[in-house]
Amino acid sequence: MSRDEILGKVRSAMGTTASPAERRQLAEARIAAPPRVPPIGRVSVPEAELPAVFKSEMTRQLAHVVEAGNSLPQAIAAYLEDAGLPPVLRCGDDPRLARLPWHEAPNLTLNNGPARGDDPIGLSHALAGIAETGTLAMLSGADNPVTLCFLPDTHIVIVRRSDIVGSYEDAHARLRRHLGAGRMPRTLNLISGPSRTADIGGKIVIGAHGPRRMCVIIDGTEGENRGA
Amino acid sequence: MSENTQQSARPRVGLFVTCLVDLFRPSVGFAAVRLLEAAGCDVVVPRGQTCCGQPAYNSGDRETARALALQTIAAFEDCDYVVAPSGSCAGMLKTHYPELLADDAAAAERAREFAARVHELVSFLVRVRGLEQVPGAYEGAVTYHDSCSGLRELGIKDEPRRLLSSVAGLEVVEMAECETCCGFGGTFSVKFPDISNAMVERKAGNIEAAGAPLMLAGDLGCLMNIAGKLSRQGSPVQCRHIAEVLAGELTDPPIAAPSRR
């Protein structure tokens, strides 16, 4: 059987004398306690400064970043109007989105469910923002169908200020708290800006197969009973 | 760093001539001797040396390479230092001999002990002897090619420039892509002549664009390759080994240039 043959060859390749049980124990122990990484200087700053680093890195990756301290629906509406985009959004069942005061931006139309080919704007809520490289951590599911991140031309993502962490390791810790150790969503998407390609003569073109533009809204409205 | 060591005796430096210097351009060897003596060393040239063994080593012939390694190590047994006017030969002696002889514990130990005494010429003058003033004099601009082994195996980058800058009237002008391989690579230059030519053409172009009338390097293999190309192109840029300028040994024509007589 292919599996046994391959594993057999791999085992004998190392010429080790340790018993399989010992080696399994070592591997399991290693998984439970991976080695430490040096702190990444860029995000070894006081927590309060992380959103600024996040914004700077995301902007560098050519996402449009808005800090919204007040009405999120109004921030979204303002962005769409400035950008000349239609006020039609598709989003998932995320309660943090459902709870927003949409009446504050009455011209916005919200559709629910996975993206189809013709949705112009997708709206998602991120699990976390990762400051070290201006990256959003998105989980797939009914709250955020993964197609929302890729099919619409424009992707708007809301991330809470308090959910902006420093490093990838911090984000994985958040994920473990959210889902339990070793558990993953069907997809975890780390997204660092709009889609792009440099395949044509080495020139970077923003907007390849995924979204052409990305707007990230940093939600600073916590403590005002908005979303939970 | 002082010019003379704290020891009262002058260190005994065995000059590893290199097969190319020996056959094609002995003046580089004499320039090296002049510099080593200026740095307070007594120079000997063991007769039991021929070649570092790289041609065999890089062709996959470990047996011949090993034999030459043992021969070389034996030839320099009584030297405090082994100095070569070549980054690639010094690299071979210093970084590859121990690996080459790793199978035999005794030979490996000898190789390690030997390797510890090996230095490329310019880095020896600067790092070990602390030389700050060289005997040579030169007025004008020069550009410098960083030979691959010296740069990447031995970390030689600042030392040549430091010594060149100490020569009154000499200006170092950096060429573009000074760290990029010139395409010599020993047998590569004759096994893959088309590719080697493309690489040396690029190097020659960078040298001419730098605008200096003289180019220098620390490896005669690179120099013969580059000078041969510049000569074929009818370029006025001259090529010498850095030791020649540092030692003031400029009576012989530059590499590939016709003799005056």
Next chain:
Amino acid sequence: MQPSTRTFTANARQALGDRNLQAALAGLPTGLVAQRAAARARLPEFEQLRDIGRDIRNHTLEHLDQYLEIYERNAIAAGAKVHWAKGSADARDVILRICRDANARVVTKGKSMVSEEIGLNKHLEAAGLEVVETDLGEYILQIRDEAPSHIVAPVIHLTQAQVEEDFRRQHKDLAPERRLEEPAELVDEARQILRRKFLTADVGITGANFLISETGSSIIVTNEGNGDLTQSLARVHIVIATIDKVVPTLEDVSVLLRLLARSATGQDLTAYTTFSTGPRRPGDPDGPEAYHVVLLDNGRSELLASEFREVLRCIRCAACMNHCPVYGAVGGHAYGWVYPGPIGAVLTPGLIGIGHAASLPNASTFCGKCQAVCPMHIPLPGLMRKWREAEFDQKLTSWQARAALKVWGIFASRPRLYHFATGLAAKALRVFAGKRGAFRSLPAAGGWTQYRDLPAPQGRTFQEVWNERKEGAS
């Protein structure tokens, strides 16, 4: 993919005369090379991370069987179907069977070098499936019926003008007078065409940059979004990955991700890094219904057991080829198979045999730039030298080269004979040269003098003059 590694020298000669290729390659120094340098400069921890990354890969390879088993267990627990394939044929057969079981007609593909290695597309097409490459570069290659020339930027060998020509030739139902002058216009055209394919695909096939044992996940690292559309929209997602892609934990993969994009394109992270774990879950409104992982050996276990084991640390960043002066001169197609440049020079003989691929590890000056930039500290020149040793030991080197080496070795190990002979040679060549400083041509030195002059010796050897002076002085 059928190798043309045996004709490397001829391939290279053709490449050197190819004006479009040379124009395209000219962009490397200011492009990918400069970009990596800038990204590295912005991350002070870069060198430390290289060391940690190398150690992670070494540790994983030392315990590969364990991490593979743990990975399999966790992937299955998440609903994945895991298949093991010894070689190309096994992998192709498994994938075709999965497609047939799904009644697939249209298959979309994300970029996968492993799929090139096993010749997947032709196999599926021969079975009547429509296979659509969705990575822009791979799509262009598909319509040109050409192989990739680089493992990250597959059409780095093409100019914009060539792509425009290809699109006009292929997309016949579009208005001929349409504008295709800007890169963005070309990208947009591909976007429209491929969008339709994404939405009608039955099966989506991707590779995996890494597989994570801890969670049973596969990762793809992309910029275009095509990989994600490929794997999310089809009913079935198939991942094809070689067994050396396994990494123990999320933390370990974070170290490698920090190195990968920076080394490859100079980005801190690509636009999309996607971790996939199993098929659609209850309540998932989208995603594939079935998720298959094909674990391919195809020579990796042999490499693991060999002196070339270190090459398995490779994370496919392509920094080595971006910085290689030989690759920069001849491009990727000259190497004749899937993996070009320095990594190809070491991996290819290991996968298709040194007998076929001897040219590749020989076509190097050992300048060492590849090793200097490899994020995993793979000793590429040293491994190429080991291939040359294998070639020599197996007597695959030409008899002329072996004879020349033998003769030279006989002289070099007899110092007195050597000094005598070189003394004669120096004199003779000096006489032959006369007043000239160099030879424009010299019998037996044709390889050299074809393109350059050969400097003439000064006339006497150093040993000769030195010993004469010493004797004169004493």
